[in-house]
Structures are given as structure tokens and as C-alpha cells.
Amino acid sequence: MSAPPLAPVTEADRTLHADVTAVLAAWPAPNPGQAAVREAFLGFLAARPDATRRQCAPGHITASAVVLSADRRQVLLTLHPRIGRWVQLGGHCERTDRTLAGAALREATEESGIDGLLIDPVPVHLDVHPLTCSLGLPTRHFDVRFRIIAPAGARPVISHESDDLRFWPVDDLPPGFDRADRELIAAALGSS
Numbered sequence: 001m002s003a004p005p006l007a008p009v010t011e012a013d014r015t016l017h018a019d020v021t022a023v024l025a026a027w028p029a030p031n032p033g034q035a036a037v038r039e040a041f042l043g044f045l046a047a048r049p050d051a052t053r054r055q056c057a058p059g060h061i062t063a064s065a066v067v068l069s070a071d072r073r074q075v076l077l078t079l080h081p082r083i084g085r086w087v088q089l090g091g092h093c094e095r096t097d098r099t100l101a102g103a104a105l106r107e108a109t110e111e112s113g114i115d116g117l118l119i120d121p122v123p124v125h126l127d128v129h130p131l132t133c134s135l136g137l138p139t140r141h142f143d144v145r146f147r148i149i150a151p152a153g154a155r156p157v158i159s160h161e162s163d164d165l166r167f168w169p170v171d172d173l174p175p176g177f178d179r180a181d182r183e184l185i186a187a188a189l190g191s192s
Contacts, residue, residue: 006050006096011094016052020061020144021045027123030187036126037126041142051142052131059128063100065089065108066124066145066188067117069167070152075185076112077174079164083131088145088184088186091161104146112150112165113157120147125187127180147188 009017024042037069041061050056066088067076077086089111090104097103108117115136125145132138158165168174170185 002085004046005107006048006056006139008097009053012098013050013052014152016093016097016100016103017045017049019054023100023121023123024126024144029126030165030190031161034126034140036055037128040128041126044142052093052135057137057139059142060092060143061100061145062090062092062143063104063107064088064118064143064145065119065148066184067112067148067150068170068188069150069154072149073170074167075170075173075188076114076150078111078162081161081163085176087169087181090143090145100144101146105148106146109149111159111161112154114154116151116154118149118151120149122146125184125188127184134181145184145188 021135022044024038029038033096044059045051048056049184052061053061068074078089080087089108091107093103097106101119105117105119123144124147127143127145128140129143130140156165170189173182175187
């Protein structure tokens with residue numbers, strides 16, 4: 001069985017790939033489990049120069065944002081139309097993204113409609129999960145998650161990417177939020 005073909009790689013892809021690799025190599029994983037996930041990400045990046053492209057069928061790097069209110073008492077979540085449940089903001093890297101943190105900030109701004117978001121460029125959590133995304137084929141998202149703080153009084157605006165969008169109290173998250181989701185929120189709060 002041969003390896004899946006590589007998606008065409010451009011100079012912009014190489015720049016983003018190098019940034020993702022450097023960010024993850026320097027990341028101080030908070031526990032052994034997250035350190036093991038980081039090593040899996042780095043192995044995937046070493047094997048796939050197209051890992052930041054959504055066309056990379058075996059999986060691809062994605063950038064997520066845990067958007068917290070200015071007082072860090074609420075988290076902004078989207079009711080994802082394809083997944084059908086509440087999740088953090090974020091998504092695929094684009095060719096215009098020069099850095100992974102920039103991709104997360106772009107996604108958060110686009111999906112929230114909030115200007116003035118502030119990102120911590122150090123990831124707070126990593127996760128790999130299987131799903132069927134825009135390729136229409138089963139794949140994996142190698143998701144790097146960042147903490148973003150919204151300005152005081154920020155009001156989100158629902159876009160075409162959400163069925164609903166709202167701030168939830170960090171201690172009263174929506175139904176269907178599982179242990180992994182709660183771990184992500186705790187990681188974002190713990191890195192304040």
C-alpha cells in the first residue's frame with residue numbers, strides 16, 4: 001500500500017509548515033499526555049510537507065481559538081452546523097496565513113465578528129480527532145488550540161459558519177460538552 005499523494009506545496013505552505021514545527025517543538029507541554037500528542041504532531045509534520053493544507057487527505061493541521069471574555073468568566077462557543085454541537089472557534093489554515101497563531105486569530109475574528117481580539121501565541125492544548133470535513137472524505141484534524149481574550153463588552157455576530165454563537169459561563173457549559181472539551185477550557189483558563 002503506497003502513501004497518499006502529497007498536495008502541491010508552495011513557498012507560503014513551507015513558511016507556515018516551518019512556523020507550526022517551530023511552535024510545537026518549543027511548546028512546553030503541560031503533562032505527559034500532551035507531550036505525547038505533540039510528538040505525534042511533529043512526526044506527522046516531518047512526514048508531510050503538505051500537513052498545513054486542507055487537501056492533505058491523511059490529516060491536516062488546524063488552528064482553534066478558545067475565546068474568553070475579558071474577565072475570563074465566559075467562553076465564546078459556536079454551534080457548528082456540520083458537527084451539530086457547541087465547539088470552540090477555529091478551522092483550516094489558509095494560504096495567506098504566515099503563522100499558526102495568525103491562523104487561529106483570523107478564524108476567531110471571522111467566526112466571532114469581534115474586532116480587537118488578543119491572542120497568546122503559545123498554544124494551550126493539542127488534539128487530534130477524526131472527522132469528515134470539506135474534503136468530503138474521512139480525515140483527521142491535528143488541532144492546535146490557542147487562548148484568545150475578547151475586549152470588554154464584546155458582542156459576537158453570528159456568521160454563515162455558525163448556527164448559533166454565544167458566550168457561556170466557564171462553569172456552566174452547554175449540554176454535550178464532554179471531558180475533552182472541558183479539559184480544553186481548563187487548559188485555556190490555567191494559562192492565564
